[in-house]
Amino acid sequence: MSRPIQAHIDLAALAHNLRVARRATAARVLAVIKANAYGHGLLQAAEALGEADGYALLDVRDAVALREAGFRQPILLLEGFFSRDELPLVAEYELSCVIHSVRQLDWLDAYPRPHGLSVWLKFNSGMNRLGFSPAEFPAVLEKLKAHRAVREVTLMTHFAQADEAAGIAQQQALFEQLAAPCRLPCSLANSAALLRHPAAHGDWVRPGIMLYGSSPFADTSAQQLGLRPVMTLSSEIISIQNLKAGETVGYGATFRAERAMRIGTVACGYADGYPRHAPSGTPILVDGRRTRTLGRVSMDMLAVDLSELPDVRIGCRAVLWGEGMPVDEVARAAGTISYELLCALAPRVPVSS
Secondary structure, eight states: OOOSOEEEEOHHHHHHHHHHHHHTOSSEEEEEOHHHHHHTOHHHHHHHTTTSSEEEESOHHHHHHHHHTTOOSOEEETTOOSSGGGHHHHHHTTOEEEEOSHHHHHHHHTOOOOSOEEEEEEBOSSOOSSSBOTTTHHHHHHHHHTOTTEEEEEEEOOOSSTTSTTOSHHHHHHHHHHHGGGOOOEEOOOHHHHHHOGGGOOSEEOOOGGGGTOOSOSSSOTTTTTOOOOEEEEEEEEEEEEEOTTOEESGGGOEEOSSOEEEEEESOOGGGTOOTTOOTTOEEEETTEEEEEESOOOSSOEEEEOTTOTTOOTTOEEEEEBTTBOHHHHHHHTTSOHHHHHHTOOTTSOEEO
16 A cells, blocks of 8 residues: 555636636736646646637747647747757747747857747846846847748747736836837736736736636735646645653654643655745645654654544545645745645646546
């Protein structure tokens, strides 16, 4: 018998969350499925998101896998091509690619095939990761519009604080100042901007985390946004111990009981993708009821407080995150974000859908 831990992917919830995104915008929807669809499985996520107008990801091999599986929607490589050797694949499989650097322009200049590529020119409006500066942008745009290898150009940028009070006004104004005279399709909005900043929707929106049932906002829950959890990570209680006052739990003895306590051990640890840095008090659901973790998370196990759950027995279900236990809450308690938890699901965890 194998360990009881498993992750269940609710594909109907994934499709539901896409419909929430669609209702929020008149723009075309480019579903972001990078990082193995945020840990949810690339091909099954793409199928569940089949009503999307297109997909966005990073690796050309993943894009090829989608094409060979029969997906015909536009597919955007969010960081473009990483070498000139990828350009023939980009053309053969009719992929769109982001252009964000002079090096990519040089590779494009050396590409012999005319008029084949759909490119998305990235403008650095303040994120300061990828893209051309305001000074560089006009000349690069003119070069791409006249380039023999380019069929069409879409303009894009990425917001740094769309999920925060600072908002997007400065970045949006800078983008529009340069993009408006060009009269080309544009894409600005991630999940947060899609939900809160309709003036920034442009022609394409790029929802990511909201599709997987997590809120992009610290002050608004996924449930309040009408989103459903897609991944539920669950396991079981495999041991129960009784502590006396003063006894400790786990490596480093980081939790000490102030009174007599009943604790359970859950078959889940950091080798499964649960965050080792999650402190005592991180919420968890045991037998359908909320309780808390205790002590340090170890490789294969973690401890939970059963003091107020006297009827819980070995074999009772524990939900680490997902249905009934929002991943955003767990991430907040662990001092991280839901993206990291979902993407960190370990290969050894069995996945069902």
